[in-house]
Amino acid sequence: MAQLVPAPQADNDAALGAIAAVGTTIAEERVSVASQWQLMWWRFRKHKLAMVSAGVVILFYLAVVFADFLAYSDPETSEAQRGLIAPQPIHFVDEEGNFYPHVWGLSGKRDPLTFKRVYAPDPNTKVPVTFFGQGFEYKLFGFIPTNRHLLSVGDGAKAEESLFLLGTDIQGRDMWSRLMYATRISLTIGLVSVVVSLFLGVALGGLSGFYGGWIDTVVQRVIEILRSIPTIPLWMGLAAAVPQDWTVLQVYFAITIIISLIGWTELARVVRGRFLSLREEDFVMAAELSGCSRFRIIFVHMVPLFLSHIIAATTLALPFMVISETSLSFLGLGLRPPAISWGVLLQQAQNVQTVAISPWLLLPAIPVIIVILAFNFLGDGLRDAADPYN
């Protein structure tokens, strides 16, 4: 794949040249004594889009860590009567112009035709929104019990005293809070899958590239076969095999393994390619001649050289994992409720008629797209930076 916005090498050289007129020696010396990682960082820094994407990715993973803090209502609390309520914006200023964050209360009416209770925003009742207020109990980082949340409103018991930033789903659960928990599941499942793929990819790709011969042939054929099978039907088959009575955690790991079973091939390809090109290098020969063990040659001499490539390839593999999980869950074959992931949330948006009436059900698509874009740009920048001597 092409680099998206490659470092403008020519401009840069020109700029360096201009500086060089004054301080040639200083600039050159800095470059020539800089470590490999330092050079990579300089190269990466120039890729603006990648820098921004890195920030976005960090934000998303912060949301993963602080999901319960960012949510303000229990993602499982449902009340059928409050289903499909439209998003409520927060008004920060009241009529007198004072700072008074609030949402309009909901007044329930009975529809004279359908006899269903419908809620409409009522500008006359103002429900105050508190920052860092108290809400449902949870454990921060999994061990600090607390009930502080970024936002809180009333006690949520009465429909009039509740906040639905992104509306509610069909069962009347708050979309914003569910989205926070979904982010946690979807992004960690991507991370875990990528770690498993990485392990498989490095082990098999490394074996294949370092030893060559029949091992190489076998691994390459396996990769070819795996890649020539349309993946979604394959996943569907595997995912459908996950027993219905498994717990959320078991399903989570089963899906992780299924996704990484396909995902490792690309990483293996990268690792193998690197091994093949490095194997012929003089310093490997030198290490062999001076009696280094295979293990030492691989891990001390070769791996540090292409570690950066692996990091870049891993970053580029992550969005693929996220899409996989989302697609599978969307089909109803991946994670199943009560697990909450982006795909599970999007499942409610399968029906056009429903979405046409309550378009906010499509909102979980936005973080999916943003995360995938951010990982792609970040991976692109990392790949460009991975070889700073080029």
Place this chain on the structure above:
Amino acid sequence: MISYLVRRLILAVFTVIAISMLSFAIIQLPPGDYVDAYIAQMSATGSAVSAQEAENLRIQYGLDQPIYVQYLKWMSLAVRGNFGMAMEWGRPVTEVIGDRLAMTMVVSIFAVLLTWVIALPIGIYSAMRQYSVGDYVFTFIGFIGLAVPGFLLALLILYFGFTLFDANIGGLFSAEYLDAPWSWGKVKDLLNHMPIPAIILGLAGTGQAMRIMRANLLDEIRKPYVVTARAKGLSETKAILKYPVRVALNPFASTVGYTLPYVVSGSIIVSLVLSLPTVGPLLLKALIAQDMFLAGTIVLLLGVMTVIGTFLSDLVLMWIDPRIRLQGR
């Protein structure tokens, strides 16, 4: 050249065998078999299935025999074009799949063609005008295409079609042609419905193809022979299109084999959203009902088509790249 072909052919055969085993194994993975699912379905609707009846069903479908016997039986029939019965439908698998498999292929091939028609010229443009506004715009669109999963795109298009134009975009045929026999009108109707699924399916591939083309051509343009061609006074169009573009197309031909399964794979899930009459919805239903012959056949046939696609792309590659043609001699 012959040895190259033979090697490829042997690999293709091995791949097909592996795929057949994988697809059969996958179908075998779920606990319980079709009869269990059938019993559950029957008891849900209120009618019970006796143990004797269940046993008879198992014998009838050969489910009482060891797995490898079932597999061999399935395969030996499959090579003769008999894929068994789609149990849920009570009809032969080939009959159930027939039209839908053809539709899957038609939609996928359209998507791949669209991918090339759009991606190649844009890739060439982007490489020739590197870092221009157009280059950035196309690169960005390509990234969006890569980043937005097909089913999300389908959902969004369906939503906007529904709210803005009050049109239901799903499906491949208008209502009057749905069950009609094939005719000119029906083909025209199909072509009218084709662009949206083809664009949705092709967008991800387009993004990728565009970037590959751009990168390859950029590598090629900087080579001395292009400079020579220019120095000798060849027109810019000729200097680019006649030589570097041809070389840059090579890796493309070799990825055709992967483009097709990718698109076919995507069509499965997009079909569910757009309610296209492809094998996608059928596969999902078959998997849920554990209709192993049907699901297995679908996965197998999709895999086989992919292998054929890969093989054909190898032939194309040989045709356009003399280096490979001469290698095996």
